[in-house]
Amino acid sequence: MKKCVLIYDDDLDILSVCKIILKQHNYRVETRNRNTDLINDIKKLKPDMVFMDIRIPELGGEKAVTLMKTNRDTENIPIVLFSANPEIEEIYKRTGADGFLKKPFEINTLLDVLKDNIAKTRVE
Numbered sequence: 499m500k501k502c503v504l505i506y507d508d509d510l511d512i513l514s515v516c517k518i519i520l521k522q523h524n525y526r527v528e529t530r531n532r533n534t535d536l537i538n539d540i541k542k543l544k545p546d547m548v549f550m551d552i553r554i555p556e557l558g559g560e561k562a563v564t565l566m567k568t569n570r571d572t573e574n575i576p577i578v579l580f581s582a583n584p585e586i587e588e589i590y591k592r593t594g595a596d597g598f599l600k601k602p603f604e605i606n607t608l609l610d611v612l613k614d615n616i617a618k619t620r621v622e
Contacts, residue, residue, distance in 0.1 A: 500524055500525055500526040501525055501547070501616055502525070502527075502528065502543060502544060502545045502546050502547075503520055503525050503526070503527050503528070503545060503546065503612065504527075504528045504529075504530070504539065504540070504543055504547070504548045505517070505527065505528070505530070506529075506531075506532075506533050506536075506548065506549065506550045506551055506554050506562070507529070507549070507551040507554060507580075508551060508553065508555055509551070510531060512551075512601075513529040516529075516549070517529055519605055519608065520612070525612075528543050528545065531554075531555075532554065532555045533554050533555075533557045533558075533562045534556040534557070536562050536565060536566065537565065537569060537572060540566065540571070540572045540575065541571060541572075545575060546576075547575065547576045547577075547578070547612065547615050547616045548566070548575055548576070548577045548578070549578050549580050549599070550562055550563060550577055550578070550580070550595070551579075551580060551581055552579055552581035552583050552586065552589060553581065553583070559579055559589075559593075560589060560593050563579065563594065563595045564594070567593070567594045576596040576597070576615040576618045577595045577597075578597040578598060578611055578615055579595045579597070579598045580598065580599040580600070580601060581598075581600070581601055582600070582601040596615050597611055597614070597615050599611050
């Protein structure tokens, strides 16, 4: 069974490129350009990992990570923040995310971060 990656980003080009790349590497990829229904998305799609943009509409990435990490149903899903925000490392530490990826990024870096974090997925 393919591992599922859920990507939240308001940049449709980023979503499209990431989806193409990850599908070529045999992942099931789901994308959202808003995180309005975050917990229901997670429950429905059951991702093995989440990439979360910091500046995504409605909740924003910081609040979304906090919400996921404090929810019993989603706390064990690895979340990687990704953004061009120069403070991404500080935001990553503050939120309790599992990793971060600074935009723009190289394809190999995206794949390495994904592999490192998807391996952390715990089944409860």
